[in-house]
Amino acid sequence: MLTYENNVASWVEDKVATEFACTIKINGEEYTTIVCTPDHLEELIAGFLLSEKILSRIEDIKNLWIDERDGLAHVTAENVNELFKRFLTKRYITSCCGKGRTGFYFLNDARTAKVMKPYRLSISIEDCFRMMEQLHQSATVFQETGGVHNAALCDQNGIVVTRADIGRHNALDKIYGYCLQNQISLHDKVLIFSGRISSEILIKCAKIGCEIVVSKSAPTELALDLADQLGITTVGFVRGKSLNIYTHTDRIHGKHGGSS
Structure with a gap:
């Protein structure tokens, strides 16, 4: 590429993030296409199918193989939720606890998002700083390309698994797929995220069952409404050494006051 810096132009080699379109076929029938970073694809497909409740159990996947040349993920599965295709893109707006015209954009999201049980997990403010620093240190693909989102699943001892993808939600699906394949519970874990907390990310966290999400960036108003619900x-x-705690602050202990 041609780069320009300090009034000097020069030709240099550079690494860029890769986009890969992967079409999921279940029992020979095409379901949907995911645009993603082409690594950990089996985790991504498993995480997507289970988080979207297309399948209910990881055991329902009998065979999963990736044809990278043709951009296909072939899945042989039992107990496929046929309602998924009907609701995949059906818009669904509902009020959030009487707070106005906000809520889920898609009916499938409303059907599959989980309400967290109250306060099974608590971490400190220092834990937030430490986990974010660990995510930053592990983000090698971002450091090389600047073109991916990074996410990590952490427990009190540090990072359990970290994944990167051009799609925010894809990174979370890869983590969820890894946990499903390795029988790792998410209920006592924290999601650490490099990108903003959008409504899409918040709903994905609810679907996979994480009750704390920590981000380097900002949340959106809709995401906070959904988090509150x-x-x-x-x-x-x-x-x-600074952060903002927006919703359900009692899970974060340290030198702060108040709750929501």
Whole structure:
């Protein structure tokens, strides 16, 4: 590429993020296409199918193989939820606990998002800083390309698994797929995220069952409305030694006051 810096132009080699379109076929029938980063694809497909409740159990996947040349994920599965295709893109807006015209954009999201049970997990403010720093140190693909989102699943001891993808939700599906394949519970874990907390990300966290999400960036208003409804603690703008706790603050202990 041609780069320009300090009034000097030069030709240099650079690494860029890869986009890959992967079409999922279940029992020979095409379901949907995911645009993603082409690594950990089996985890991505498993995580997507289970988080979207197309399948209910990881055991329902009898065979899964990726044809990277043709961009296909072939899945042989039992107990496929046929309602998924009907609701995949059906818009569905509902009020959030009487707070106005906000809520789920798609009916499938409303059907599959979980309300978290209250406060099974608590972490400290220092844990938030430490986990975010660990995510930053592990983000090698981002450091090379600047073109992916990074996510990590952490427990009190640090990172359990970290994944990167051009799609925010894909990174979470890869983590969920890894946990499903390795029988790792998410209920006592924290999701650490490099990108903003959008409504899409918040709903994905609810679907896979994480009650705390911590981000380097900002949340959106709709994401916070949904977090309030679904019982999810949201922490944003984790930078240096500062952060903001937006919803269900009692899960974060340290030198702060108040609750929501």
